[in-house]
Amino acid sequence: MAASLKNLLNFHAPKYKLISEKSNFENKNSRHQTIVKDHHFNYATEIFLPDVVNLPETLLDEVSTESVYYVVKDLPLYRLADKELVEAFVKKGKMYCLSSKTRIDVGQTVAVVPPGIMILSVDKDVYNQLGLTGSESVFSSKQKKKYTVQINMTDKSFTPGKKNYDRVQWCFKDRLELRFDFLFTWIPDDDSIHSASVAKYFKDAGYSVSLCKLHKSVKTHKNLIMPTFCDLDILENAEKILEWFGAVACDIDVQQGTSDGYVSTFEAPDPAAISTHFSHVRWQGLITPHCISVLIDKLRLLVKAGGLPWAGITVHGFADSPISWARNEHGYQTAGENFYTYIIFPDDSYLLFMAVGSQDVCP
């Protein structure tokens, strides 16, 4: 009795995982390409540019114009698992599809990731009704059972006439017809094919499809206090560095010498420098890993050629995505963050912070 009362009054905070890595882009052990490529669903990306008076407009416009995506309303799952769609688009490019307005902790979520895997995260009742073979989620509990179903749509057995395909179609049509709004984008392998072909396909089939563009916001700060990385033991101070980036992203005023304030004891980083012109750009929507990879390469060139002390890029994942990196399960307990931040230096070295929540597999 005394032990259980003590546990009740402990008020433990949820545990999270922050992974800090320090390496160089030229290092053969560097996992930067895998990390960017495997983080399929990117909701927002932010770049931090110290001492930049004129923003590289071509770089910013390229991200905004190239990253268009679509929303299709009320699409049944049997259409998403249709052989025609798989042959015409899923196998001939990279299809990223995520159910919109669904919550991973209180409902069903569906995603399609390259090379053509459909991932469903469903609760116990839906799993039983659906009748597909899956496995219990890593984060399933006695009170709340969750199941994950993965369907490989590029498998040879996923063809009309074969048991695999016929069963999947029967489950999605006759056992339980699940319908969702989806955010999707497609990068074709063949450059001569337009990426809007998938949107046209759904529109011709009679579904409501709308084009969406990234929402961009730009902020410039004058005389911003920022950390200097050369004198810092970076991995030991990972939390403080990430906190400073968070403060800039949230537009919090970073002052020095307020550690004894009543309202706030938030301190500026130490050691610190002043940036006369500091730019922060954010895009929100659905951004492909390819776009992020190109952006990182351009930032590396900008840092080397532009004389910047460093540049930062943060990529946020969707809070309600069923996966974080690769096919690692992602959940939402008190929060659904799964983001990573690169700080790029002129000598091609970098710092990487990967942050995930309590219901996430360590990436």
Added chain:
Amino acid sequence: MQIFERKVQTKSSFFYLRVSLEFAPEDPLQRECLTDVYFKQAIDNSVRQLFGDVGMASISVDILKYNQDELSAILRVPSSGFSKLWCALTLMSSYSKKRCVFRVHQVSPYLMALSVNSREFVHSQ
């Protein structure tokens, strides 16, 4: 020399909350009265109500950003006080004899995560 270092942390020093204070529509408080100092006082009072003076003294809350028009703020609290603070905010029901409620929109051990919210974003042209 090519280096590769990796470190994994599972405990965070601080937790961050994005909260807002809502008053009953039929009896609103004048927003000009509720400056950041009074907002902090409202939070301290809610903690004192539930955990007493000792509890209040042991949980140090920082208001990192305050929007007086919307009565919304980003708070920072040490991990040891996070659950207690969230409990206290949930159970607060009045300020200056006016009925109110704290809405907790987002929590995270990372301030960076509070800069965006994919659940609230509306995808459009």
